[in-house]
Amino acid sequence: MAPEINLDHRAGKKNRPWTITLIGLLTIAGMASMPLLAGEPDGDRMPDLVRFLGHFHPVVLHLPIGIFALILLQEITAVFTKQKRNDNLVPMAAGAVSAVIAVLAGFLMYHGGGFEGSEIAELHLWGGLAFASAAVLTYIVKTWTVALHASQFPFQILLLSTVGVMGYASHNGGSLTHGSDHLVKYAPDPIRGVLGLEPKEKPKDTMPxxxxxxxxxxxxxxxxxxxxxxxxxxxxxxxxxxxxxxxxxxxxxxxxxxxxxxxxxxxxxxxxxxxxxxxxxxxxxxxxxxxxxxxxxxxxxxxxxxxxxxxxxxxxxNDEVRAAIAKLNMAADFNKDHSLGKADITQTKTSNGKQPQSGEKTDALTENLQKIVADLSAEFPGGLAFESQESANLTFTAVSLRNNLTDENFAKLGPVIPKMVSMDLSATSITDRSVALLAPAGNLRMIRLCETAIGDASLDTLLKLKNLESINLFGTKVSDAGVKKLVALPKLKRLYLWQTEVSEAVIAELKKQLPELQVITGI
Structure with a gap:
């Protein structure tokens, strides 16, 4: 009978991972040659299939990152606890294969257009190729380590290097998506000092x-x-x-x-x-x-x-541009004073990453909006309120302000205008300049402008608000030319035109065009 040790020796030679090594090295060579063979990115000549497959890159890229992070954690745990290592090659194989797939998708995305001339995109591309190549090489070394029962040290060094390259590529990917300063943008000045960064610039006061x-x-x-x-x-x-x-x-x-x-x-x-x-x-x-x-x-x-x-x-x-600039400056000043981002009101997202539906409350939206409403309530006592306890929509009434509400202080409502569903501006001192600020109020359903100095210019703004159901223009200077345009509001149900100069002919035409519209012209 042959010695048992010789049988093991022959089996070891037979099971050495030459096939995996050859496939892995060819994969690395193929990835390294891709940028050289493809040339400069030019999305104009790329078929839609390339762009389609490339857009799966953000879906796939987190898989190898998670796998290699977990493998590194297991190795560190094994070193410090003296536990037996898990020589199962499946996680390493999954990490290497998913890294290659992520890089191939990223390569197609890069050449699908939109990244021409981007230095960060190019660094991210080469970093990704280096990571995928290192991942494959690490897998090859791991298979040989297991097959030969060899020292883990070469594998451990290579694994650590692979994770380091992964971090570099991931950082460039984050910079590409979120900006190069995304990690330190909100760093306090003491931390910025340690990192050798300039202190944050203090907001400048708005000039005339x-x-x-x-x-x-x-x-x-x-x-x-x-x-x-x-x-x-x-x-x-x-x-x-x-x-x-x-x-x-x-x-x-x-x-x-x-x-x-x-x-x-x-x-x-x-x-x-x-x-x-x-x-x-x-x-x-x-x-x-x-x-x-x-x-x-x-x-x-x-x-x-x-x-x-x-x-x-x-x-x-003109007045419309003046109002737009005033809104821009006012929003900047308000957000500066309250440490809020520019898009806190209009861009808040729900926990699943989607825009909230009209009136839907989210924790972040509620917190920011309640703070803003509380601060504005000092300026407009009794004016602002939530539509209901479950809603993030707002209502505003100027009943306690009347003539004291002017174009100047109305502009302070700018940050919350996108959330308005009802506004009563009756008998105030506002003009067309204030109404121009309502352009973002896409959820507005009811507005009362009676006994104000507004004219047809305000109606041009209201035409942008397609959810309007009720408009009160009692005692205003609107004319036939402006009012007849309101036929373009598909949901308009009530229109108050008492004590205006709008003719019966225009009113009749409105009723003809909007059969469900109720036009109130008197008691």
Whole structure:
């Protein structure tokens, strides 16, 4: 009978993982050659299938991260507790395979378009390739370690290196999605000092409107909050940078982002006005969207010549734009005073990551909104209230203010206007300037403007509020020209026109166009 040790020796040679090694090395070579063979990314020539598969990258990428983090934790535990190691190769194989799949999807996403000229995207790509290659190599070494009953040390060093590369690639991916300063953006000054960062800039007091430089003080902050994160140094999607005026004019692969004097033909405006679900719409789905009053300001600036140094007082300024700028400045001041983000009211998400439905309360929304309402109640005693205990929608009445409610103090309601469902502004001192601020009030169902100085310009704003059911214009200066446009409000049920100059002919036409509309013209 042959010695038992020789049988084990022959079996060991037979079971050595040569096939796994060969497949793994070919996989590494293939991944390393992909960027060289594919060349520069050009989404314009990529078929939809490439983009479709590439968009699975965010779905897959967390799997290898979790697996390798768990394997590292197991190894550390085994070292310190002297426990027997788990030589099951399935977790390592799953980690390596999922890393390769994530990198392939990421590679397709990179070449599907939108990342041309992005230094961070390129670093993330190469970091991902390095991680996947290291993951495969670590798996190969692990199989040999188990097959030969060899020392764990080479595997442990390689595993630690793989996780380190994974961290580097993940950081660049986070920077690509959230901005390069996403880890330290909210760091307190003591921590910033330890990290060698400059202290946070203290918010500047708002200058008088006419003294503000339009580009530097108004336009650039809008672009910074909506566009620059994806169009700056190190991350210039579409080879477009928007972080300076000169680069904005220079444009990207589609040419200049703006055409001075012609907003409607400016690429940045065309993209912003596309439907939200259009693939070319900017900002892309899931990113903070530009608000109506912000878009109005940018279009006004471009139409006025897009000058980088002129002040507001040097340009033609109508009431609608003035109100939009006032809202922008007021929201910035309010958020500065209350340490709130610009989108706390309009962009709050539920726990599942989706936008809350109209009136749906979330913990974050409730906390922020209640704080704002409490602070505004000092300015408008008895004016603001929640629609119900279960609702995040708001109502406002000026019954205790009347003539004391002016355009100036009405503008302070800007942060909560998107949540309004009912507003009673009767007998106040507001004008068309205040009503222009209601453009974001998409949930508004009832408004009373009776005995105010508003005119047809206010009706143009109300036309944007498609959920309006009741409008009271008693004793106002509205005319036939403005009122007949209200036929475009599909849900309008009650319209009060007593003591106005609206003709019977227009009223008859309204009733004809909207059979369910009740027009009240007297007692």
């Amino acid at each position: 409107l006419e003294s503000q430089v339009v580009y530097a003080d108004i336009i650039h902050p809008i672009l910074e909050s909506r566009c620059i994160k994806c169009h700056k140094e190190g991350n210039s999607k579409g080879k477009l940078r928007m972080d300076t005026f000169d680069l904005l004019v220079k444009g990207g692969k589609e040419g200049s982002a703006l055409e001075a004097g012609n907003a409607s033909d400016s690429n940045m405006i065309i993209r912003a006005e596309l439907p939200d679900d259009d693939e070319e719409h900017m900002p892309p789905e899931g990113k903070p969207q530009i608000e109506d009053h912000e878009l109005l300001i940018v279009k006004w600036w471009i139409d006025q010549g897009a000058d980088p140094v002129k002040k507001v007082g040097e340009l033609a300024l």
